[in-house]
Amino acid sequence: MTVCFILAAAGLLALAAGTCCFGxxxxxxxxxxxxxxxxxxxxxxxxALDAREQSILVMLRLPRVAAALAAGAGLGTAGAAMQAITAxxxxxxxTTGLSSAAALGAAAVLVFGGVSPFMAKTATVAAxxxxxxxxxxxxxxxxxxxxxxxxxxxxxxxxxxxxxxxxNSTMQFIANEEQLPxxxxxxxxxxxxxxxxxxxxxxxxxxVAVPVFLRQGWAFNLMASGSDEAARALGINTRRVRLAAGxxxxxxxxxxVSFTGVIGFVGLAAPHGARLLAGDDYRLVVxxxxxxxxxxxxxxxxxxxxxxxxxxxxxxxxxxxxxVPLLLFLILRERRGRL
Numbered sequence: 001m002t003v004c005f006i007l008a009a010a011g012l013l014a015l016a017a018g019t020c021c022f023g024x025x026x027x028x029x030x031x032x033x034x035x036x037x038x039x040x041x042x043x044x045x046x047x048a049l050d051a052r053e054q055s056i057l058v059m060l061r062l063p064r065v066a067a068a069l070a071a072g073a074g075l076g077t078a079g080a081a082m083q084a085i086t087a088x089x090x091x092x093x094x095t096t097g098l099s100s101a102a103a104l105g106a107a108a109v110l111v112f113g114g115v116s117p118f119m120a121k122t123a124t125v126a127a128x129x130x131x132x133x134x135x136x137x138x139x140x141x142x143x144x145x146x147x148x149x150x151x152x153x154x155x156x157x158x159x160x161x162x163x164x165x166x167x168n169s170t171m172q173f174i175a176n177e178e179q180l181p182x183x184x185x186x187x188x189x190x191x192x193x194x195x196x197x198x199x200x201x202x203x204x205x206x207x208v209a210v211p212v213f214l215r216q217g218w219a220f221n222l223m224a225s226g227s228d229e230a231a232r233a234l235g236i237n238t239r240r241v242r243l244a245a246g247x248x249x250x251x252x253x254x255x256x257v258s259f260t261g262v263i264g265f266v267g268l269a270a271p272h273g274a275r276l277l278a279g280d281d282y283r284l285v286v287x288x289x290x291x292x293x294x295x296x297x298x299x300x301x302x303x304x305x306x307x308x309x310x311x312x313x314x315x316x317x318x319x320x321x322x323x324v325p326l327l328l329f330l331i332l333r334e335r336r337g338r339l
Contacts, residue, residue, distance in 0.1 A: 004277065005284075008291045015295055016069060019302045020061045024309065025053055027061070064305075067194035068298040068315065070202040071260050072270070074209070074252040076293020079267025080274065080286050081213045081245045084220035086150040092267035093253040095154060096139040096246075097161035098132045099262045102254065104164050105131030106261075107171035107183045121193070124186070125258045132254035135160055140246050148239040149228070153246075189263035189316020191301055198259045205255030209248035210290065216241055217283030224282065263316045265323040266293050272327060296323060 021027050030046035035054070049057065078093035086095065094100075105127035109120070139156045146152040172183055194202075213220075219241045222231035228238045257263070274288035297315060300322045304313035 005287060005291075008277070008288065012069075012291050012295050012298075015298060016065050019065055019298060020057065022302055022306050023056075023061065025056050027053060027057055032057075063194060063196055063199060064191050064301065065298065066196075066199045067191040067202070067260065068301045069294045070199055070206060071191065071256045071263055072266055072294035072297030073290045074202065074206050074256045074293075075263060075266040075297070076270030076274075076289040076291075077206075077210055077213050077286055078249040078253050079293070080271040080282065080289040081216075081220070081249050082267065083271050084216075084224045084282055085242045085245050086154050087224050088150070088154060089272070090268070091154065092264075093249055094161070094262075094264060094267065096157035096250075097135045097164055098250065098253050099257055099264065100161050100164035100168060101131040101135030102128040102257045103183075103187050103262060104168045104171065105129070106186050106258075107168055107175075110179050110182045110186070111171050111175050125198075128258035129254050131164075132257065133250060135164060136246065136250035136254070140243065140250075144239070144243065148242050150223075150242075153242065185314070186261045187316075188314035189257075189261040189319075190314040191260055192312065192314075194259050202255050202259060205252045209252035210286075212244055212248040213286045214283070216245055217281070217286060220245075220282035220286075221280070224280070261314075261316060263297060263319060265320050265327075266296055269323045269327045270296060272331075296326075 017029070021029055021032070027049065028046065030044045031049055031053075034044055034046045035049045075093055079091070082091040082093055082095055083089055088095075106124045108131075109124045109127045113120075139153065139160055140148075142156045143149070143153040168183075168187075172180060175183055219231065219236045219238075222234060222236050223238060223241065225231075231238050253267075270289045270293035271285060273292040274285045277292075278284035278288045297319060300319040301315040303322070304315050304318040307313070
C-alpha cells in the first residue's frame with residue numbers, strides 16, 4: 001500500500017507539472033527543463049522561456065495549479081472526515097451548510113457593498129469565511145447540545161443549509177443587474193483570481209487540519225462502522241472526536257470556499273475513490289482522499305480552461321461533469337451489501 005501511495009503521489013506531481021504546459025503560451029516540458037534545469041540545454045534543443053513566458057508561468061499558471069491542488073486536497077480530506085464522523089457515505093464537507101453560508105456572506109458584500117474597490121475581494125473573502133464559521137458553530141453547538149450524535153449533526157446541517165440557501169436566494173432576488181452576475185459567478189467556484197497570498201492561507205488551513213484527520217484515523221474506523229457504543233467501549237470519546245474533526249473540517253472548508261467559491265462534489269467523490277484503492281481503513285482513506293481530491297480539481301480546472309479556450313469554464317461546473325460519472329462508476333463497483 002505504501003508503494004501504491006507513492007505512485008499516486010508521483011502521478012499527481014506529474015499531472016501538476018503537465019498542466020503547467022497547457023494554455024495559449026507554448027510552455028512545453030522541454031522548454032521548462034532548458035529554462036530551470038542546469039545543463040538541460042546541452043541535451044535538449046528546445047528554446048528557453050523568455051521573460052514574458054516566465055511571468056505567465058510564475059504569476060498565472062503556477063498559482064492556478066497550486067490553488068487547484070490545495071482546494072482539492074482540502075475538500076477531499078474534509079469529505080473523508082465528514083463521512084467517518086457521520087457514518088454516512090453520502091456526507092461531504094458541505095453537509096453542515098458551509099457552502100450556503102459562505103455564499104451568503106459573499107453575496108451580502110456584493111449586494112450591500114460599503115467597501116472601497118481595493119478592499120472588495122478582501123471583504124468578500126472575510127465575509128464568506130466568517131459566515132462559514134458561524135454556520136459551523138451553530139451546527140456543532142446544536143449537535144453538542146443533543147449529545148453530538150451523528151443524526152443531530154446531519155439533520156442540523158441540512159436544516160441550516162436550506163436556511164442559508166433561502167437567504168442567498170433572497171440576496172439574488174434583490175440584487176441589481178450588476179450585482180447578480182457577480183453573485184452567481186462566485187457560486188460557480190473558480191481558481192481564476194486566487195493568488196499566492198490566498199494560497200498561503202489555504203495551505204496554512206491544510207497544515208492545521210490534515211494532521212488532525214490523520215491522528216483520528218483509528219477513531220474514524222470505529223465511528224464509521226455506525227456504532228458509537230462500540231467505539232466508546234473501546235475507549236474512543238466520540239463527542240471529542242466529532243468536535244475536533246468538525247473544527248478541522250470547518251477550518252479547511254471555509255479556507256477553501258472563501259477564496260474559490262463553491263466547488264462541490266469533490267468531498268463526496270474523493271473518499272469513495274480512496275476506499276476503492278485503499279479499502280475502508282481511514283488511516284489510508286484520508287491521505288488517498290487528499291491525492292484524489294487534488295487530482296480531480298486540477299484535472300477539472302485544466303479541462304475548463306483549455307477545451308473552449310479562450311473561454312474559461314469555472315472549475316465548479318467542470319468538476320461536476322467529471323465527478324458524476326466517476327461517482328456512478330464507483331457506486332456500480334461497490335458490493336451490494338455495502339451500498
